[in-house]
Amino acid sequence: MIVYFSGTGNSRYIAKSIANINKQKLINMGELLKYKKDLPENPSGIYVFVAPMYAWKLPRIVESFIRREKFNKGSKAYFVLTAGLANGNANKSIYELCAEKGIECLGCACITMPENYIALYSAPSPEKEKQIIAKADKAIISFAKAIAQNKPFKDTPPSPMGFLLSTIVNDVFYKFIVKDRKFWANDNCIGCGICEKACMLNNIKLVDGKPKWLEQCTHCMACINLCPKQAINYGKGTIKKRRYYLE
Numbered sequence: 001m002i003v004y005f006s007g008t009g010n011s012r013y014i015a016k017s018i019a020n021i022n023k024q025k026l027i028n029m030g031e032l033l034k035y036k037k038d039l040p041e042n043p044s045g046i047y048v049f050v051a052p053m054y055a056w057k058l059p060r061i062v063e064s065f066i067r068r069e070k071f072n073k074g075s076k077a078y079f080v081l082t083a084g085l086a087n088g089n090a091n092k093s094i095y096e097l098c099a100e101k102g103i104e105c106l107g108c109a110c111i112t113m114p115e116n117y118i119a120l121y122s123a124p125s126p127e128k129e130k131q132i133i134a135k136a137d138k139a140i141i142s143f144a145k146a147i148a149q150n151k152p153f154k155d156t157p158p159s160p161m162g163f164l165l166s167t168i169v170n171d172v173f174y175k176f177i178v179k180d181r182k183f184w185a186n187d188n189c190i191g192c193g194i195c196e197k198a199c200m201l202n203n204i205k206l207v208d209g210k211p212k213w214l215e216q217c218t219h220c221m222a223c224i225n226l227c228p229k230q231a232i233n234y235g236k237g238t239i240k241k242r243r244y245y246l247e
């Protein structure tokens, strides 16, 4: 069973590709979160979790989802993280989480995908985006093969300073940056409700036809990147930035 969390499509793309190659069941964790559901039964006991890298770690929302789910004895899991840049030392906390849940971790891989975090960085140009995805496509095939044969992955090694990035920097990031008060919608907003629907945490409500953020944001960037009118911004820094969403 392949379970993915994805704000802007990268992790869904990888999860779908692996599911297509291996003919495995695909589950959208975002929907489970939105509708407060649990993972369905998984008779094989083998999970493939695909998620973006957030501040050099598995997103906290994904970690807490896995933490509260029940897994049968003998369950095994692969982790595939999609990252705009690097993986820090994300593997360490994933192995710890698996140990806590009695899951055997069969490996943590990090695949570079286009950057989606336009609140702080810029998405690549369409040209560059194509190149990055073409490179990722090659990596996916080898990971899918290993998964099909139940073989462990070779973990992606930590990046330089990974220890600091995935601990102190991650903590500071969540404490000070992962807030929604800088999101706003300008007059181009047509009140279509796409942002409300896309928000996996039900953190957006339309009030008088405009989105209102309710302080439970995880910065997945779905709302800002999906808005068909480019009406949503984060502070002023995103006004002229290219939006990124992989269908």
Ligand SMILES: Cc1cc2nc3c(=O)[nH]c(=O)nc-3n(C[C@H](O)[C@H](O)[C@H](O)COP(=O)(O)O)c2cc1C
Pocket (backbone or CB within 6 Å): 005, 006, 007, 008, 009, 010, 011, 012, 051, 052, 053, 054, 055, 056, 057, 082, 083, 084, 085, 086, 087, 113, 114, 115, 116, 117, 218, 219, 220, 221
């Ligand atoms: C809140 C947030 C934090 C991020 N932190 C990192 C990071 O630490 N390292 C990195 O390489 N990319 C980082 N990124 C980029 C994403 O991991 C990357 O673009 C990912 O493929 C997005 O996946 P998605 O489209 O499935 O949501 C971050 C993106 C967001 C939204």
